Amino acid sequence: xxxxxxxxxxxxxxxxxxxxxxxxxxxxxxxxxxxxxxxxxxxxxxxxxxxxxxxxxxxxxxxxxxxxxxxxxxxxxxxxxxxxxxxxxxxxxxxxxxxxxxxxxxxxxxxxxxxxxxxxxxxxxxxxxxxxxxxxxxxxxxxxxxx
Amino acid sequence: xxxxxxxxxxxxxxxxxxxxxxxxxxxxxxxxxxxxxxxxxxxxxxxxxxxxxxxxxxxxxxxxxxxxxxxxxxxxxxxxxxxxxxxxxxxxxxxxxxxxxxxxxxxxxxxxxxxxxxxxxxxxxxxxxxxxxxxxxxxxxxxxxxxxxxxxxxxxxxxxxxxxxxxxxxxxxxxxxxxxxxxxxxxxxxxxxxxxxxxxxxxxxxxxxxxxxxxxxx
Numbered sequence: 001x002x003x004x005x006x007x008x009x010x011x012x013x014x015x016x017x018x019x020x021x022x023x024x025x026x027x028x029x030x031x032x033x034x035x036x037x038x039x040x041x042x043x044x045x046x047x048x049x050x051x052x053x054x055x056x057x058x059x060x061x062x063x064x065x066x067x068x069x070x071x072x073x074x075x076x077x078x079x080x081x082x083x084x085x086x087x088x089x090x091x092x093x094x095x096x097x098x099x100x101x102x103x104x105x106x107x108x109x110x111x112x113x114x115x116x117x118x119x120x121x122x123x124x125x126x127x128x129x130x131x132x133x134x135x136x137x138x139x140x141x142x143x144x145x146x147x
Numbered sequence: 148x149x150x151x152x153x154x155x156x157x158x159x160x161x162x163x164x165x166x167x168x169x170x171x172x173x174x175x176x177x178x179x180x181x182x183x184x185x186x187x188x189x190x191x192x193x194x195x196x197x198x199x200x201x202x203x204x205x206x207x208x209x210x211x212x213x214x215x216x217x218x219x220x221x222x223x224x225x226x227x228x229x230x231x232x233x234x235x236x237x238x239x240x241x242x243x244x245x246x247x248x249x250x251x252x253x254x255x256x257x258x259x260x261x262x263x264x265x266x267x268x269x270x271x272x273x274x275x276x277x278x279x280x281x282x283x284x285x286x287x288x289x290x291x292x293x294x295x296x297x298x299x300x301x302x303x304x305x306x307x308x309x310x311x312x313x314x315x316x317x318x319x320x321x322x323x324x325x326x327x328x329x330x331x332x333x334x335x336x337x338x339x340x341x342x343x344x345x346x347x348x349x350x351x352x353x354x355x356x357x358x359x360x361x362x363x364x365x
Binding site for chain 1: 149152153156157160161164168171172175177214327329330340341342343345346349
């Protein structure tokens with residue numbers, strides 16, 4: 001039962017990050033830059049860097065989770081990212097910034113900031129479960145640590 | 148040994164993922180702005196202003212009901228004032244579905260254009276956005292604006308009913324969709340994309356300066 005849950009959690013969270021990353025990578029980078037700007041929180045020089053780096057981090061670490069490569073580390077980094085998203089969304093909601101679409105999944109899935117907060121909280125819980133659970137099920141880590 | 152194995156596998160996975168993204172981007176490329184924007188630039192319709200042979204061409208995709216588009220008018224005007232005679236501005240409608248009256252506003256601006264008053268109407272729509280966007284009878288306000296600009300009302304109403312005008316607005320939107328325009332306002336300055344007022348005023352201005360410097364050989 002735990003093995004199945006671990007496997008499903010890994011695949012679902014990994015897939016969501018791969019989709020989130022790809023939906024941004026497949027569109028002009030200025031679009032995601034505009035989304036980051038609309039949160040009105042980051043200094044100007046950081047925004048273009050974030051717009052280029054965040055989608056790749058989501059895409060690659062999401063794939064790592066699916067494959068079970070450095071699973072706990074990948075889930076750890078993604079949970080930090082996810083906590084950051086939650087902080088950002090909360091601050092936008094508190095400051096009353098009208099975002100319309102949170103921009104989390106580019107254009108593939110439209111979520112309001114409140115909906116995105118719900119999704120990100122669930123994702124964070126799932127990621128923390130993946131960080132804390134030391135069991136290995138059909139993952140590359142299992143194969144790579146074999147003598 | 149185990150560490151080396153980890154590193155090698157990691158490098159292979161990242162390599163495959165990067166190659167996958169690059170291949171997909173190559174197989175499904177984004178349309179180049181020049182391919183879509185060229186014909187309308189040549190047409191020089193009523194919705195453009197500035198010299199025909201200007202070295203800088205700004206194409207603006209906007210939605211009259213979008214607050215960010217209204218905000219972007221100020222930096223846009225500043226840019227036009229900063230580089231007089233060097234910029235041609237072309238306006239294209241990109242009415243978003245989430246805005247109830249943006250299609251009607253685009254249609255009205257298009258019709259004002261047939262009376263040679265596109266830009267005046269365009270400015271008025273942005274200036275009065277908070278008024279008509281919230282009014283349940285936006286149509287009456289559109290007619291009132293036309294009246295303020297001394298556009299004859301009957302032909303104006305007749306124009307709003309013409310399917311040809313709707314087709315023009317839809318053509319604009321389609322061209323934006325081909326260019327992967329998703330947010331408004333989106334600007335193409337000599338084919339380079341800038342989304343929103345901030346990118347326009349900061350990176351857009353720098354880009355124009357750079358282009359003009361390269362043209363004058365500075």
